[in-house]
Amino acid sequence: MRYSKLFGKTKNDAPHDENSINAKLLLRGGFIDKVAAGIYNMLPLGIRVLDKVKQIIREEMNAVDGQEILMPTLHPIELWTTTGRDKTMDEILYRTHAGDKEFVLGPSHEETVTPLAQRYTKSYKDMPFAIYQLQTKFRNEPRAKSGLLRGREFGMKDMYSFHTSNESLDEYYDRVKDAYLRVYERCGLTAYPMAASGGAFTQNLSHEFGIKTPAGEDTMVVCKKCNTALNAELLEGKDKSKCAKCGTELIEEKAIEAGNIFKLGTKYSEAFDMKFVDEDGKEKYVIMGCYGIGTTRLMGTIVEAFNDEKGIIWPKSVTPYHVYMISIGANEDVIKESEKLYKELADAGIDVLYDDRSESPGKKFNDADLIGIPLRIVISEKTLKEESVELKERTDKEARLILIKDAKQEIINFYK
Ligand SMILES: [Zn+2]
Secondary structure (H helix, E strand, C coil): CEHHHCCCCCCCCCCCCCCCHHHHHHHHHCCEEEEECCEEEECHHHHHHHHHHHHHHHHHHHHCCEEECCCCCEEEHHHHHHHCHHHHCHHHCEEEEECCEEEEECCCCHHHHHHHHHCCCCEHHHCCEEEEEEEEEECCCCCCCCHHHCCCEEEEEEEEEEECCHHHHHHHHHHHHHHHHHHHHHCCCCEEEEECCCCCCCCCCEEEEEEECCCCCEEEEEECCCCEEEEHHHHCCCCCCECCCCCCECEEEEEEEEEEEEEEECHHHHHCCCEEECCCCCEEECEEEEEEEEHHHHHHHHHHHCEECCEECCCHHHCCCCEEEEECCCCHHHHHHHHHHHHHHHHCCCCEEEECCCCCHHHHHHHHHHHCCCEEEEECHHHHHCCEEEEEECCCCCCEEEEHHHHHHHHHHHCC
16 A cells, blocks of 8 residues: 555544543544544544454454354344343433434344344354454443543444353353453454452353553552452452462553453343243253454553554554555655565555655654554665665664565565
8 A cells, every 4th residue: 555545644632531551642643533522534544443453352252162143233222121221221322213213323233142042053053153343333422532442433343152061161261251351362462351249260151351551541450370360449458469269469450441241140031031942841941152352442541552662563454555655755766666665565466555655764664653564664875875774673773684585585584
């Protein structure tokens, strides 16, 4: 992609009311564009990152036998009155009317997935199974001030599992917990599952995942030995110095919560009267679990975890392009060699963002740092004298000269 042709360019400033790091850097870098508080346009650079995040999640959910579906955004209000959540979640619901019909813009999908699953689940032989979607959710968030971390409209992966017994749910729940840890690890993040039931290490009905981030809004206490953590808020008045499970010293870390999983039990199957005929011939309520990761929130979390004073530092797995290539000056040979290398790399399947603008070198270097692609290549008259280009990792202080003919292989090796 030629930067000169890319829709959405870098900016010097973010809107004044955006205080979070992720909002500032993503807005300035040309990844997102603000519509209103908690509502953003996703621009071409942003879509490339978000698609990679979603693909990682998709692969890990498929690996635990999740099957992808897509449910509607628009929910008839009757589904929500059935569970009573039209009242208990009233504050965050967006409601819409058409004629005499009322709908809810889905903040969650238990109300649609349970009747859907009910139509295909009659016997114990039909379970267990898990279905998931990558969807847009709507929540009227009064404090939509954290960029992609807290949106009014946001992307989410939500999965729902259906079981004949608590043992089956427990076993699947643990598999998904591990799958979540793989998602975060593949995004370059350090994550800890936090039991949400306040200090108890047994009979956990839900977990949230704390992502280690220096500027995180939450504090978690972590046991490095059993790789588990607790939200410090839930430990008020309790011993925060030693792990209740193994006695190891706990340490405090700043964190962002980016994902949660729940054992729902029969809450929704009872509301919708979703039963199955068990092996013993008796009718029983189906047992459910649900598992959510905000996709846009995860993208925001990655930016919160990986940045410096110059801009974003994307992990290799979710970078919008593999290389940011800069040509310096209007020298004919420089332009010719840049075009040649751009084509050679593209032919090798390397995604190049080619800064072909007639901007100053300083402006191009600053934009490269702000956008945060892990590798930068510079071609100039000076480097061409050595038949070379300058290669620099985003996290390196100094660039190094490499022969042009080796550039392709260097990049391939970096991403191996
Ligand atoms: Zn421990």
